[in-house]
Amino acid sequence: MPIVTDSQRSATRTQVRQAITQQKRHLPSIALSVTLLIAVTFTLLTLFSLLARIVTQAIPAFSERGASFLSGTIGSEPDKVGIWPGLFGSFAIGIGVLLIAVPLGIGAAIYLEEYAEQNRLNRFVVVNIRNLAGVPAVIYGVLGLIIFVGWLKPVTNGGTVVAAALTLAILVLPVVIITSMEAIRAVPMGLRDAGYGVGASRWEVTRDHVVPYAMPGILTGTVLALARALGEAAPLIMIGAITGLLPETSLSGKFTAIPMLIYSWSGRPDSSGGNIGWSNAAAGAGLVLLALVLVFNIIGIFLRNHFEAKRVGT
Amino acid sequence: MKFKNWALVATCAIALPLAACGGSDSASTPDSTESSSNGDGGSVFVTGSSTVEPISIKVGELAGTDDGGNIKVTVEGPGTGDGFKKFCAGDGDITGASRPIKEEEAIQCADAGIEYVELAVAIDGLTVATSVNNTAIECLDKAALYALIGPESEGFSSWADANTLAGELGSAYALPDAPLSIFGPGEESGTYDSFVEFAFKSIAGDRGTEVIARADYTASPNDNVIVDGIESADTSLGWVGYAYYRAETDRMKAIAIANDEGVCVLPTDETIADGSYSFSRTLYIYVNKAKAVENPAIGTFVDLYLSAAGVEQVVAAGYVQLEAAKQQSSVDAWTARG
Amino acid sequence: MNGLLAVADLSGDPRRRAHDRRMQRLLGSSAFITIIISALILFVLARGSIDFLKSIGWDLGVLRDSSKAPGWFPRRERFDLITIVMGSVLMGSIAMLVAVPLGLGTAVYLSEFAPTRVRKILKPIVEVLAGIPSVIVGYFALKFIAPNIVDPIFSPDQSRNMVVAGLAIGVLVIPIMASISEDALRAVPSSLREASYGIGARKSTTTIRIVLPAAVSGIVAAFIIATSRAIGETMVAAMAGGRDGSGPRVLDPLEPGLTMTAAMTNAAGGTDQVNSGAPFQVLFFVGLLLFMMTMGLNVIGDRFVQRVRQQY
Numbered sequence: 001m002p003i004v005t006d007s008q009r010s011a012t013r014t015q016v017r018q019a020i021t022q023q024k025r026h027l028p029s030i031a032l033s034v035t036l037l038i039a040v041t042f043t044l045l046t047l048f049s050l051l052a053r054i055v056t057q058a059i060p061a062f063s064e065r066g067a068s069f070l071s072g073t074i075g076s077e078p079d080k081v082g083i084w085p086g087l088f089g090s091f092a093i094g095i096g097v098l099l100i101a102v103p104l105g106i107g108a109a110i111y112l113e114e115y116a117e118q119n120r121l122n123r124f125v126v127v128n129i130r131n132l133a134g135v136p137a138v139i140y141g142v143l144g145l146i147i148f149v150g151w152l153k154p155v156t157n158g159g160t161v162v163a164a165a166l167t168l169a170i171l172v173l174p175v176v177i178i179t180s181m182e183a184i185r186a187v188p189m190g191l192r193d194a195g196y197g198v199g200a201s202r203w204e205v206t207r208d209h210v211v212p213y214a215m216p217g218i219l220t221g222t223v224l225a226l227a228r229a230l231g232e233a234a235p236l237i238m239i240g241a242i243t244g245l246l247p248e249t250s251l252s253g254k255f256t257a258i259p260m261l262i263y264s265w266s267g268r269p270d271s272s273g274g275n276i277g278w279s280n281a282a283a284g285a286g287l288v289l290l291a292l293v294l295v296f297n298i299i300g301i302f303l304r305n306h307f308e309a310k311r312v313g314t
Numbered sequence: 315m316k317f318k319n320w321a322l323v324a325t326c327a328i329a330l331p332l333a334a335c336g337g338s339d340s341a342s343t344p345d346s347t348e349s350s351s352n353g354d355g356g357s358v359f360v361t362g363s364s365t366v367e368p369i370s371i372k373v374g375e376l377a378g379t380d381d382g383g384n385i386k387v388t389v390e391g392p393g394t395g396d397g398f399k400k401f402c403a404g405d406g407d408i409t410g411a412s413r414p415i416k417e418e419e420a421i422q423c424a425d426a427g428i429e430y431v432e433l434a435v436a437i438d439g440l441t442v443a444t445s446v447n448n449t450a451i452e453c454l455d456k457a458a459l460y461a462l463i464g465p466e467s468e469g470f471s472s473w474a475d476a477n478t479l480a481g482e483l484g485s486a487y488a489l490p491d492a493p494l495s496i497f498g499p500g501e502e503s504g505t506y507d508s509f510v511e512f513a514f515k516s517i518a519g520d521r522g523t524e525v526i527a528r529a530d531y532t533a534s535p536n537d538n539v540i541v542d543g544i545e546s547a548d549t550s551l552g553w554v555g556y557a558y559y560r561a562e563t564d565r566m567k568a569i570a571i572a573n574d575e576g577v578c579v580l581p582t583d584e585t586i587a588d589g590s591y592s593f594s595r596t597l598y599i600y601v602n603k604a605k606a607v608e609n610p611a612i613g614t615f616v617d618l619y620l621s622a623a624g625v626e627q628v629v630a631a632g633y634v635q636l637e638a639a640k641q642q643s644s645v646d647a648w649t650a651r652g
Numbered sequence: 653m654n655g656l657l658a659v660a661d662l663s664g665d666p667r668r669r670a671h672d673r674r675m676q677r678l679l680g681s682s683a684f685i686t687i688i689i690s691a692l693i694l695f696v697l698a699r700g701s702i703d704f705l706k707s708i709g710w711d712l713g714v715l716r717d718s719s720k721a722p723g724w725f726p727r728r729e730r731f732d733l734i735t736i737v738m739g740s741v742l743m744g745s746i747a748m749l750v751a752v753p754l755g756l757g758t759a760v761y762l763s764e765f766a767p768t769r770v771r772k773i774l775k776p777i778v779e780v781l782a783g784i785p786s787v788i789v790g791y792f793a794l795k796f797i798a799p800n801i802v803d804p805i806f807s808p809d810q811s812r813n814m815v816v817a818g819l820a821i822g823v824l825v826i827p828i829m830a831s832i833s834e835d836a837l838r839a840v841p842s843s844l845r846e847a848s849y850g851i852g853a854r855k856s857t858t859t860i861r862i863v864l865p866a867a868v869s870g871i872v873a874a875f876i877i878a879t880s881r882a883i884g885e886t887m888v889a890a891m892a893g894g895r896d897g898s899g900p901r902v903l904d905p906l907e908p909g910l911t912m913t914a915a916m917t918n919a920a921g922g923t924d925q926v927n928s929g930a931p932f933q934v935l936f937f938v939g940l941l942l943f944m945m946t947m948g949l950n951v952i953g954d955r956f957v958q959r960v961r962q963q964y
Contacts, residue, residue: 029856036765039757046823047781053796076371107682115676129686134950135943136884138913139693142939146696170689201672231785234886238920244367244389245374248357254388259787263891266791267536279795286788297783301776529723532896532908543810
């Protein structure tokens, strides 16, 4: 038997608290707590109603169409359209981002954290990357329109998914660099010193110790960048994605992507008495996009939390 | 071991963009001969007017079926003017237009050595509309419309503000003292071009003003927004394509247009087809001749467009089919393309 | 071979050193690509802007033309910049009115009040909100905020207006506001809080009088960076803002309006071949202006973030 029981302990606690707070409820404290709780509730409510609206509107598209909503093509009737061309475009963009932005971004981050001296030029590079991360997406669209659709037409064949992938890869490059830099910076110095101590070159230390240690953090950045690229529509408007009819999908032809379909479909009139209207089709495409993006985000957040927890242990 | 693999992946990945660019390069090369070799029935690319786009989409959907020849038709609708710019730069097999080609556009095409066939495919009536609650207005003439929406009407916020100008122009209609809120498509739209031409051209010509609408109206590229606007205000005024009006008859009321004899004509399928309703226009497609020779799919698609099945799509898209004689002259022009 | 080490031996295998230098060059070039990207952005925007200014004959009066009724009608050669700048500022302000209380409130709760268990759940939820694509928020604005919130409360003339777009942009920037402010709040050393509790201050007093003032530069940074994001947001403004370029009415937020970003998408119009004439070239001019505005805000915001880092 413990000398002091739990009930005694909590009674004492209450007594002490009452003594300290003079048994009065402090109004400003309550007001602050209530205000904060309202803010948090509103934030959660917004997220909840957004998800609920998308899901409830999307249900008809999936329950009545099933898999054909995923495999069909875009067209003129909301109860017959499918999002296949959008899926193709978005996947191609995702792969393009993985192939271009991820290696470039990790390479740049390694250079800036491991090799670059603290001089004016390198500081400028870092400041510039931070600025690039804040440039609005629509401006990257202008860049893509002129460079990848115009100047590099022999490579991209004009307004194709290749041009879109290159544009979005450039858009997310700063995100990849910044998150990778943070991951690499978090690697303990001792790890590097140990490597140098046994005579390894800088590249060998980076390759064998720093990058592997930082990998979870780098992966988080990669996954978040991918999610961002899949959700962007503004640059695609500038490049010229198709929303009319697109029966064939190829790397060198016209293209569309899921966010463009949501953009186009949600603006179409919705009064044709059928079971599935344009807002249902748009919500269906939205649900697919949300699922993709949220899965990527959750993987990213999970990886980061896992990584943080592990580091606390070391 | 695991660490080594990561590093390997990272280093390989750095070299990959080059390979990726090279890959896409080679992928684009065979594309220049794309059309006829690709798929079953070949592919066609249609650009141009967003008004013609719904018809092209419907005919394109039909062309994609076994009956239609399994042709892969890609359709976009950036607008008539933008469509001609692309078409005359050699991009696009077919462009849709809600008005005939302009002289300067024809010159651009000629300079680029692009020959084309012009084919009328449908008629679109413009509907001038107001709220269903507006009982004061049943019919308007061009003079009243010029006074309400024309270039000299900027700042008028009540229908009655336009009375002086309308009277000056010989309008037979007295306008009520009620708030005036105007909704219509923006200048990028063919529906805007047609409206100012139908409603203002003759009067603007006499008065030496520009053939444009006032700037202070609510312009939207989205017809649904225009319909929303017309519905929302009791004494609204706006104009949309007849197709949109017919789909939304319960949300707005068409205003009859007085013809030159002063007879009010409401837009209906009949009055538009026989031309007695004056605010109607012909929709066209322009076909690139050289590309049609190179790529038989274009021919098959245009054949379908002009066939009875194609005309059904015109109606399904909400437009009015051409009179038999006009339809036949399109077919003749297409057959005689040489 | 007398067993002594020469200096040359200590410098390592020349092949390995050469490989190290090659890797340094390769990695360095990927870092410098970002400079090229910035240069290209500036070049493309500046070149287009010069073309635009040439085609209006360097007459800057065109950009603030008071002789005609103001408004943004590029195809009618009316380029009243104030119309679209006001559109951006109005929608951005409405967005910040939403994002500051909700974002900051969430941040304070997460950092100061939430029990660890709640925080562990809440924080990822806020991050999920941050990951939601802007087209989806645009859809939410059209199909929920407009019909279920703005229409019943304000009954505007048109369901697409600046309040709807502003509220939705606010939803989009709540997570930015929340996460940067939370970082700033958590950067405040716990010794400050403990000192405050030690002299008998309540939690509310400590939060308001000690923690918030100590984190103020980070909160300012959050505000500035969120504002920059709100002004740069394109899809929500284009989908829900009404895209109306007529000028005099933009001061009423319940009217439809046009932001700089939406004006840019209008000019491009989804076509890739039409690149001629002032109505198209103005796209670059607006882009340059937007670039300058957001970059200015980001640079200032970043300064404040650095200040937090240096303080603690």
